[in-house]
Amino acid sequence: MRIELQEITDAHAYDAVVAALPITSALQGWGYGEARRVLGQTPQRYLLRKAGRTVGALQLLRKPLVAGLTTLYAPRGPALETLDDLPLVADALKRVGGVNVKIEPPVPVDASDVIPEALGPFTRAEAEQPEHTILVDTTRTEAELLADLHSMARRNVKAYAKNGVTVGRDDDFEAFWEIFTATNERAKLGAFPRAYYETMLREGGRYGGEAYLILARHEGRALAGGFYLALGGTTNYLYGGSIRDDRPGENGEPRKDVKAPTAFYWGSILDAKAHGYRALDLWGIPRVLDESKHSFGVFKMKENFGGRKVWFPGYQLALSPLAGALTRAQRLRKDLNNYRKRGTTKDVL
Template sequence: MPLELLPTQDARAYDEVVARLPVTSALQGWGYGEARRELGQVPTRYFIQDQGQIVGALQLIRKRLVPGFDLLYAPRGPVLSSMAQLPDLAPALRKLARPTDTLIKIEPPFARTPELIPEQIGPWRRTEAEQPEHTITVNLMRPPAELLSNLHSMARRNVKTAQKFGVEVVSGGEELFEEFWTIFTATNERAQLGAFPKPYYLTMLRSGASGGGDAYIVLARHDGRALAGGFFLAMGAITNYLFGGSIKDDRPAEGSGAEGAERKDAKAPTAFYWGAMQDAQQRGYRSFDFWGIPRKLDEGKHSFGVYRMKENFGGEKVWFPGYELPLSPLAPLIVRGLRWRKTQNNLRKRGSAEDVL
C-alpha cells in the first residue's frame, strides 16, 4: 500500500521520530537541513505515514542542478521502520514533485557489504551517492579495554605514546570551533580538498544539537595547542565523524638547547581518534562512523593515509548505497552532464579525475 507524506514544521517532534527509528541517520536530522540552507538549498521535512501511523521521516533537500532543473535529495535517508517500506514511498514522492524536479536521489541508511547491495529496490535504481558510500564503523558496545585491544598494535603504541607526552583530548561545542576551524582549513589546503563556507559548519553545530540530535567537536591538544580534531553529528545510537584533520606541531622543542630543533611527534591524531571513541561511549552512542574511506586504494592519494589511520581502529568496512528515481526523460542526460562537470572540477583543483573518496 502506498505511503503518505505529511509535512511538518515541528523540529522537536520530527527529530524524535528520526532518533528512535532503526533505519536512520543524523543527516536526516533537522539541524543538518538548516545547515544546507546556508548553501542556498531548501529542506522540507515530512512524517511518513502508513494508514495513519507514523512509520518514518524524510528530509528532502531541493538543489538546483542547472537553470530550470532541480534535484530532490534525501541525505542518508529516508528514515524508516523497515527497508521493506522503501518501494511504497515512490508514489508519494512523485505526487509532491514540482515540474522542475528532474530526479529524486536517496541514500537509505542501511549498511551492507558490496555483494549484498541490490541494484534495484522496487522502482529505485542504484546510483552514485553524494555522501561517502564506503566507511568504517566501530561497535562501541564493548568495554574500553576490549576496544583498546581491538586496535592495531601500532595504534595501541601510539595511544600510549600520546599519553606519555601528555596529549589532552577534550570535547565540547561552539567554544572549541575556532581551534577546529584552524585545523580543518589547514588540512583542506594541504590535501586540496575544498570546503563549504564557515557559516555552514557553525549552523550545523548550533542547530544539530537543538532538537533531538547532537553536534559537537573533539580536539587533541599538546602543550595547549590543538593539533588534531573533528566535527561530529549524532542521532539516536550513532555518532558520525563528518569533518576534521590534523596539523604539524611546528613549535621548537622545549629545553632542547638547539635552535630550531623539532618537537618529538606526540601522536595527536591517534589520540584524537581514540579519545573521540571514548567520548562517544560516554555520551551513550553505540556505533561510531568514521565517515568515508576511498572507493579505490591509491597510495599516492591523501585519502590512502586517512584510510590506513581509520582502519587501525578495528572497525568493520560497510557500504551505504545511493538510489535514484527519475522524474523526467532528461534525467539521464543531466546526470551525465553533472558527472562531467564534477570530473572537470577535480582535474582543475587536484589534477586528477577521481573523487576524493
C-alpha cells in the same frame, strides 16, 4: 496500501521521530537541513504515514538547477521502520515534483557483500555522501575496543598519554577551523563556506541531536580534531584532520611526534561510548586504494582503530524525462571540479 507524505514544521517532534526509527541517520535531522540552507538548498521535512501510523521520516533537500528546475536529495535517508516500504516511498515521491530524487538508505552493507543494483523502483546511483566507511561498535567494553586496535595504534595510545596529549570535547571553533582548512589545503580537498559548518554546529544540537567538536591538544595547542553530528544511536565524524606542531622545541629543534591523531581517534571512540552512542561512523574511506593519494593515509589511520568496513550505497528515481541528462551533466561537472582542484578527474574517495 500507500504511504502519505505529511509535511511537518515542528523541529523537535520531527527529530524525535528520526531518532527513534531503527533505520536512521543524523543527516536526516533538522539541524543538518538548516545548515544546507547556507548552500542554497531548501529542506522539506515529512513524516511517512501508512494506515494511520508513522512508519518513517524524510528530509529532502531541494536543489535549484536552471529554468526553475530542481533536483531532490535525501542525505543518508529516508529514515524508516523497514526497507520494505521503499516502493511505497517511491510512489509518494512522484507527487513532490523535481527532475529526479537521490536517496541513501542508512542501512550498512558489509564491504564483502554484493551491492543490490536496485531497491524496488530505485536504481543504483553515485551517492553524495561517502559510500565506503568504517563503523566502530561502541557498545563493547573499553578493553575489547582497545584489543581491536592495530598493535601500532595500541602502542600509540599509551604513548600519547605519556607525551602529555589531552583529548576531549572542545568549544574552540577557531582551533578546529585552523586544522580543517590546513588539512584541506594539504590534501587539495574542497570545502563549503565557513558559515555552513558554523550553522551546523549551532543547529545540529538544537532539536534533539548533538553537534560537537573533539580536539587533541599538546601543551595547549590543538593538533588534531573533528566535527561530529549525532542523532539516535550513532555519532558521525564528518570533518576534521591534523596539523604538525610548528612551535620550536628544545634548543630550537623540531618537536617530536606526540601522536595527537591517535589521541583524537581513540578519544572519539571513548567519547561516543561515554555518551551512550552504539556506533561511531568514521565517515569515508576510499573505494579503490591508491598509495599515492592522501585518502590512502586517512584510510590506514582509520583502519588501525578496528571497526567494520561497510557501504552506504546511493540510489535514484527518475521523476522527469530529463533525469538521465541531469545525471550525466552532474558527473561531468564533478569531473571538472576534481581536475581543477587536484589535476585529476578521480574522486577523493
